[in-house]
Amino acid sequence: MTSPVGDWPLPSVVPLGTLGPLGTPLSKGDGQSKSVSPLTQHQGWLAKLYNGPLDTAATTRLDTLVALPGAASDTDCALLRSSTSWPVARITDQGATVGCVIPTAPPNFRVTIQASATSSLDKHLEIDWLAMPDATLVGRGVRAPSPQERLKVCRSVVAVAACLERHRIVYSDWSYSNAFWDPLTHAAYVIDVDGCGQGTMPNIFQPNWEDPLTPRGTAADGGADRFRVALLTARCLTGVREAWDAVHVLPTACDRAGAPGLSDVLLDMLLAADRRHRPTLDTLHSVMLGRPYFRLKVDRVSVASPAAAPPQADAAPAHQNAAAGPPVTVPPTSGVPAAQPTGTAHSPSAPAGGQQPTTGGPGGSPAGTATVVALLLLVLFVVVFITLT
Incomplete structure (x- = not known):
């Protein structure tokens, strides 16, 4: 060919x-x-x-x-x-x-970037630029894509990723710099594919691209590719770089792109508590083409709220989907939540059965407080009665 x-x-x-x-x-x-x-x-x-x-x-x-x-x-x-x-x-x-x-990458993936007020630079347009607000692109002389055009670029990348998955090829290092995009046709071009391999590969990733269910030191496989492709897609669709900020605005971005069902499959890929339940890249591509997502139940994880995060860690916003069950509070790790199954969350002080002690504030339980108030009222009544008699 x-x-x-x-x-x-x-x-x-x-x-x-x-x-x-x-x-x-x-x-x-x-x-x-x-x-x-x-x-x-x-x-x-x-x-x-x-x-x-x-x-x-x-x-x-x-x-x-x-x-x-x-x-x-x-x-x-x-x-x-x-x-x-x-x-x-x-x-x-x-x-x-x-x-x-x-x-050589086709010339249509090269653009002139306004490097400063007096200078410009001819270079390949990395997909990195899509993970930025429209104003940033316009400020560098690149026409801002519409939501539908962002979707088209992402669909082009996912088509390649799905093809690799069909042939059991693991890419691992899905990130901003490994794909170019054409601002006119909105096609994508994936590079560095000579480092791929079948089955499993070394777990290679850039900062803030770590898969929470594929720990450092373990081999990358198709499950890791699914997570990173979904993360790349979420960032490029929303124009938001911070992973969990992108997660929160993803449904709105998908609606604007005319693909309202797309956020469900992306969130399942990003937040699945079990990496085996991440939807396939073929499924993602199919939904991006407008086909329905026949969703099975996928338990999701959430990330810690600012109040629950360790003092030294950057707090990440929480995400919760009604179909995923109660939220689980987990500390953020490299911008990505550690994986824990959804279900009833137990605090360190909770009884083994999961029942939380009910407190009525600093004074103790509501039942104890009511007893004290009743006794005080009884004493007051007796005092008044003695005084009147």
Whole structure:
């Protein structure tokens, strides 16, 4: 299947020396790559060279990715070729895997940003910009998208994510900088896909992208991808960067975009108490296309109110959905709530059975207070009676 820059003319495994001279690097020292440079003899293609040679397992993983579009359906193949920087070849040097060949992002994903009052900058428009208020985009010379256009960009990203999930490909590092968007067509383009793998992958994430149900040190899987894609979608739909502020305004944003049922599936993905109950990315994409969400009961978690949060932690607003049961107060962690099942919340001082002691304020229980008042009235009555007689 042809990519936006045409078919790759060489084999799927190519020695570095056969690629010809490399152009001026477009980036250096970015993540796991030491450089990304144009292939001067193959217009529209880039050589992405890694910080060091890949081991056998990583080499096999890369070969699987290179071969995947050829084994996928025509629809999935076309999507991967047109909407991602999917690797087309593995680069070797003296027999070791040192990089891969990827397509250049189409020019429509580049815009001129107003860097200051007197200067501008031509760059790829990262999806990061959608997680900001419209005024911020306008101030940098980018036309603010309508709610429907925000939805279209998000739907384009989710289409890629759902395709990866269908093929058991785990991306893990879903975040602002790993996708571009076109402010005119509102299409998205996902990059850094050569770091994906089937089954499970290292749990890689940026600050404030931590999945509360996938602890640090554990492998990322499809469940982690579902959470991070939903979080990216929520932030970009609302234009709100703080995760749980975005959660609160998400229903309104979905209504404005003409997708009122979308907030239900997103909130289930973000707040499910059990990661196994997070809806699939195919389900999310289906709802974004306007299809109904046949929702099963999903217990949700909530986040601590400011009063309940530890003094040293930034308080996060609470969220509660009527279908999810009573709220559970949990402290915020990296902007994301720790996962606890919904149900009856027990305070540290509550009896084992969950029944809370009833208090009537500093004086004790309501029953004790009533007894004291009755005794005082009786004494007063006796005093008055003696006085009158």
